[in-house]
């Protein structure tokens with residue numbers, strides 16, 4: 001069983017999964033590692049680690065600035081892999097998922113899957129790699145047992161969804177709104193119906209992300225999904241130099257969803 | 259790789275690719291919009307009444323066909339090949355960009371979109387978009403990098419007069435690529451009622467095809483005009499390459515006419531060796547940005563490098579995927595011209611022909627300035643004079659040490 005499967009299997013006992021997103025090297029490598037460890041300690045079940053990119057097209061202002069802060073520190077891909085390794089040495093169970101843009105992953109060429117595996121990475125989310133373009137990328141990752149986590153959006157129709165599900169693994173990430181990270185989440189019912197629809201077509205766990213910034217929203221979203229992703233709000237604490245507040249916030253989310 | 263036979267040249271393929279280049283590297287939310295655009299475009303491409311509507315606007319609103327002008331004094335001065343200018347600077351709004359927006363706005367209406375957005379560098383595409391939006395009564399938002407807003411102030415004001423909202427983009431390098439990021443962010447948020455009018459043969463499929471098709475009126479006209487003017491197709495066609503729309507527009511109808519040499523000129527900035535330039539086909543690596551696989555200026559971690567060019571319209575780290583393919587198969591030759599060479603050619607053409615070219619276009623002129631004297635007088639060169647230089651007054655004055 002993979003680490004991701006294990007996390008969601010505990011879900012049989014109805015525990016909802018808390019996924020956190022932070023950017024590697026934001027505000028610097030050392031703090032970023034400490035933040036990740038704090039997140040685990042305060043209840044994060046899966047770490048999504050952002051790979052900073054010069055052109056983060058799907059991010060709102062808060063996460064854009066996180067990418068810029070990390071790049072100012074000259075974070076290299078090898079630093080990110082090292083960061084994952086260090087987390088993995090201290091924690092054998094928490095799944096690590098790298099989330100970023102295609103050009104970053106391409107920079108490792110054919111060594112990508114192997115390097116990810118060696119760094120203890122479990123999955124990859126590529127924001128600008130839709131299903132249609134992902135076949136060889138998916139197969140290469142599979143060889144090293146790395147899951148390619150699919151993003152599903154409000155505009156994904158059922159025909160397309162069925163095709164995507166045929167080559168999905170790990171979990172599914174439902175993007176709750178049409179927009180960028182950090183946007184306002186308005187239509188709960190629409191999200192609920194869509195998630196129900198997805199769950200009726202697959203056994204894979206479905207987590208909901210984008211626009212979740214507080215415990216009440218997290219609770220609502222978790223009530224019909226397998227878990228939630230929170231990113232912008234955590235990074236907001238980093239931007240405002242209030243990282244000590246991250247732990248309590250994370251704990252409050254974890255409590256709210258279960 | 260060298261091309262053998264181009265008789266069957268028909269790109270993009272079904273996957274939206276030109277060889278390995280192109281594709282649709284966008285977030286899942288945009289896929290539906292791109293598929294809709296693809297479907298609607300395939301339909302109107304064959305729809306006679308739609309095409310007639312486009313042609314009518316190109317004739318009566320834009321003022322086409324644009325003349326093919328013999329630059330007699332400049333030819334004499336250089337003392338070699340005969341030089342002709344395809345006068346896209348005479349189009350309404352002053353550049354080739356309007357050929358594309360006239361078509362895309364009709365597409366937007368066909369899809370029932372009420373709002374159009376665009377990115378712009380030099381402001382020419384922004385003005386061309388704001389113009390057609392005004393003509394059709396659509397809401398219009400233009401994204402423009404903070405740095406470009408400064409150096410193209412005249413065009414910013416033009417857009418505002420036309421009723422467009424100009425959004426200043428202060429992320430990243432504050433130039434064209436960042437404006438495009440921001441336009442993508444807007445599009446993903448407002449995808450239901452908004453059409454994104456991309457301004458070059460760049461971006462995800464089907465944009466490189468759509469923008470090429472609308473601009474290829476330039477090459478089609480040239481085929482007729484050159485036969486009439488000098489009894490054959492040109493020996494050489496030269497165009498500047500930013501994203502590559504004016505170049506692709508004039509090249510595309512000639513791809514199978516292999517006796518005609520095609521040359522694209524990128525922005526060499528302070529020189530390709532200096533690293534301060536915007537010439538991904540001369541000094542870039544294959545990667546993915548803005549929805550397409552193409553040559554990009556990037557570092558070893560895949561971070562996009564900041565570019566440098568005196569011309570805002572060429573200041574872009576990528577290039578349209580069809581250019582990447584034409585480069586690899588050797589059908590088009592890509593060269594570069596530096597800021598200084600472009601500025602010199604700007605002055606040369608202004609003084610010898612009474613035509614003030616855009617700084618983007620001046621890069622193509624600079625290349626011709628170099629090769630024309632070495633060619634025999636029986637040869638003909640056609641330059642795509644993609645735009646006029648009024649918008650560049652402040653930049654040129656600054657480079658010349660003047661304040662206006």
Ligand SMILES: Cc1ncc(COP(=O)(O)O)c(C=O)c1O
Pocket residue numbers: 353354379380381382383457458459498499500501502503504505570571572616618619644645646
């Ligand atoms: C006059 C002119 N020529 C050329 C360009 C470069 O664009 P492209 O390479 O798409 O023709 C621009 C862009 O703003 C322009 O304004």
